[in-house]
Amino acid sequence: MTHKIFIDGAAGTTGLEIADRLAERSEFELLRLDDATRKDPAARREALNEADIAILCLPDDAAREAVEMIDTSGGTRVIDASSAHRTSEGWCYGFPELIGSERVADARRVSNPGCYPTGFLALVAPLVRAGLLPADWPYTVNAVSGYSGGGSMLIKRMIEEPNIAFRTYALDLAHKHLPEIQAHAELEHPVLFAPSVVPAYRGMIVEVPLHLGAMDGERHADDLRTALAEFYAGSDVVTVHDATPVSELLLDTDAAPSDGLELFVFGNEGGWNARLIARLDNLGKGASGAAVQNLNLMCGLPETAGLILPKN
Numbered sequence: 020m021t022h023k024i025f026i027d028g029a030a031g032t033t034g035l036e037i038a039d040r041l042a043e044r045s046e047f048e049l050l051r052l053d054d055a056t057r058k059d060p061a062a063r064r065e066a067l068n069e070a071d072i073a074i075l076c077l078p079d080d081a082a083r084e085a086v087e088m089i090d091t092s093g094g095t096r097v098i099d100a101s102s103a104h105r106t107s108e109g110w111c112y113g114f115p116e117l118i119g120s121e122r123v124a125d126a127r128r129v130s131n132p133g134c135y136p137t138g139f140l141a142l143v144a145p146l147v148r149a150g151l152l153p154a155d156w157p158y159t160v161n162a163v164s165g166y167s168g169g170g171s172m173l174i175k176r177m178i179e180e181p182n183i184a185f186r187t188y189a190l191d192l193a194h195k196h197l198p199e200i201q202a203h204a205e206l207e208h209p210v211l212f213a214p215s216v217v218p219a220y221r222g223m224i225v226e227v228p229l230h231l232g233a234m235d236g237e238r239h240a241d242d243l244r245t246a247l248a249e250f251y252a253g254s255d256v257v258t259v260h261d262a263t264p265v266s267e268l269l270l271d272t273d274a275a276p277s278d279g280l281e282l283f284v285f286g287n288e289g290g291w292n293a294r295l296i297a298r299l300d301n302l303g304k305g306a307s308g309a310a311v312q313n314l315n316l317m318c319g320l321p322e323t324a325g326l327i328l329p330k331n
């Protein structure tokens with residue numbers, strides 16, 4: 020059986036990467052709109068309703084509009100890569116490792132996690148759930164992203180302004196990922212989020228520094244690493260690195276696409292201070308790889324088929 024897939028926003032950064040991952044997969048038939056019609060509402064409506072699964076790779080407003088175009092009595096299921104529905108009622112949060120693959124498989128409306136939230140939630144959500152980290156802690160998130168994370172506009176800007184070596188932003192402390200992060204980690208407070216961009220096309224590092232010694236109760240960095248390793252033991256996507264000391268973590272300016280997610284826990288000598296760090300491709304597990312993983316599940320296919328992973 021082939022599944023009809025329509026990528027709305029197929030000409031954009033995320034849409035193109037999804038198409039790359041689906042290329043030559045016989046399980047799917049891609050419905051395509053040409054350049055003249057790809058933004059035409061009537062053509063989109065028709066393709067959205069013809070598809071078995073529509074993957075929305077659009078700005079938030081256009082994603083909301085696309086959902087409204089889909090006939091609710093029809094059969095089209097949705098994966099939304101935008102941030103429009105990440106805390107919306109009736110939507111499944113498409114992070115199978117955290118919510119369970121079967122819930123994604125059964126869902127009609129799946130919202131793909133954001134790239135930064137993917138790193139933060141992978142590190143913190145299992146530890147809060149296990150009671151190893153407090154839900155009422157004022158968490159800080161320092162993060163650095165490749166510029167493709169900002170889509171076609173930021174890509175253009177970073178190419179036109181090659182003098183930019185580092186760009187920190189969201190200085191109003193009101194980044195759109197805050198509600199998603201708080202909701203899905205089940206935290207009592209919004210996090211303090213400090214994102215930045217470097218002149219690399221893809222890749223990101225998301226870091227949560229923790230004063231473990233200042234928290235009530237006793238916990239050691241090693242306990243956190245062990246708990247994460249147990250939580251992700253069955254995953255082909257998430258790797259929890261062991262305690263082998265490394266002195267640095269790098270992002271490459273010309274990294275190849277990857278759909279894996281690497282987690283690290285570093286601690287000081289006594290284990291009272293920790294740095295929880297996630298390294299991922301913002302366009303991989305942070306967007307397109309996650310969409311394909313969810314698509315596989317929704318179609319009853321092997322979860323990691325077509326993903327760019329060391330083991331595939």
Ligand SMILES: NC(=O)C1=CN([C@@H]2O[C@H](COP(=O)(O)OP(=O)(O)OC[C@H]3O[C@@H](n4cnc5c(N)ncnc54)[C@H](OP(=O)(O)O)[C@@H]3O)[C@@H](O)[C@H]2O)C=CC1
Binds near residue numbers: 029077133167170
């Ligand atoms: N880039 C990333 O790393 C990640 C992106 N996302 C999310 O994925 C979504 C897409 O992002 P990204 O691919 O980076 O963005 P891009 O800007 O690269 O692509 C968006 C695409 O949507 C098209 N588009 C805009 N409005 C409409 C419309 N009304 N109808 C049809 N097509 C339209 C654009 O066309 P045109 O250029 O002609 O306007 C463009 O091709 C966003 O919501 C983003 O937040 C999520 C996680 C990570």
Ligand SMILES: CC(=O)N[C@@H](CCC(=O)OP(=O)(O)O)C(=O)O
Binds near residue numbers: 133169
């Ligand atoms: C570098 C950069 O600009 N990144 C984007 C987030 C990319 C991403 O996660 O997309 P969503 O917004 O759909 O979640 C930003 O900070 O807005």
